[in-house]
Amino acid sequence: MLKACIFDLDGTLLDRDGSLPAFLERQHERYFDALGSIPLEVYQQRFIELDQRGYVWKDVVYQQLLEQFQIEKIDADTLLHDYVEHFHLDCRAFPGVHETLQQLQDKGILLGMITNGRTQFQRKNFQAIGIEKYFQVILISEQEGIAKPAAEIFEKALRLLNVKGHETIFVGDHPANDVQAARAIGMKGIWKRDDYWPEPAESDGIIVQIPELLAHIDKIEKSIRLSNEK
Incomplete structure (x- = not known):
């Protein structure tokens, strides 16, 4: 039995596949002054690729993103903190x-x-x-x-x-x-x-x-x- x-x-x-794009859209909006040069769809797609289904921790993901798109107005720690604090709000x-x-x-x-x-x-x-x-x-x-x-x-x-x-x-x-x-x-x-x-x-x-x-x-x-x- x-x-x-x-x-x-x-x-x-x-x-997670449904939750993550929703979170990334909100994050892109929250930090638009720093991230606005990256189109939302590109930001979402590249994050998801680097994330590898959650098997790469986000400090690495954000650092790679910022380096790839040459973003200097924000640091990886700020985005990581935002992820830790806010991801659950978009969980389904x-x-x-x-x-x-x-x-x-x-x-x-x-x-x-x-x-x-x-x-x-x-x-x-x-x-x-x-x-x-x-x-x-x-x-x-x-x-x-x-x-x-x-x-x-x-x-x-x-x-x-x-x-x-x-x-x-x-x-x-x-x-x-x-x-x-x-x-x-x-x-x-x-x-x-x-x-x-x-x-x-x-x-x-x-x-x-x-x-x-x-x-x-x-x-x-x-x-x-x-x-x-x-």
């Missing part, structure tokens, strides 16, 4: 996230979250989209001193939820850091499709939208019941 479902945050529950959840989390909770499934990133920054982001209330366990890599794909952070979540790997599903958009890492310690790994990443070699299901997870859970639970009956 499945007892728990653990989620990644960015690209899985939080629509993927469609159906709240409803799906509520239905999982109603089924008696324990919920956890494991996200890589800076503690206060990530906390403000998931609080902004109103999902904190659904989770019994939330682990953030900076706070824990360890990040996905290390097995230890997955194992800690299992211990805190008091469940075993084979009783748990992990849902994430990164084929290696999420799906493969979870499966390596015995969890079921569901990939939330992201065309930026190659499809994982192995998974226990692929979804495009979060509400599709419910059907996969029903299918996995049925398979477990049939296996136990043999």
Whole structure:
């Protein structure tokens, strides 16, 4: 029987691809005197390219941006501070996230979250989209001193939820850091499709939208019941 479902945050529950351009538009407006020589669309596109799906921290991104466009009226630290303080204001959840989390909770499934990133920054982001209330366990890599794909952070979540790997599903958009890492310690790994990443070699299901997870859970639970009956 499945007892728990653990989620990644960015690209899985939080629509970062939708949130980031909205934030960048506001930032461009706030600092138009310094950034106005860069067309908004160019500013957004280049930031997103340098950001590499969030895997490059923003001090590096902003420094590269300013150097590339020869901007001298503002420094990278100012833009980084603005990002840290204001990004959450433009955060949005993927469609159906709240409803799906509520239905999982109603089924008696324990919920956890494991996200890589800076503690206060990530906390403000998931609080902004109103999902904190659904989770019994939330682990953030900076706070824990360890990040996905290390097995230890997955194992800690299992211990805190008091469940075993084979009783748990992990849902994430990164084929290696999420799906493969979870499966390596015995969890079921569901990939939330992201065309930026190659499809994982192995998974226990692929979804495009979060509400599709419910059907996969029903299918996995049925398979477990049939296996136990043999």
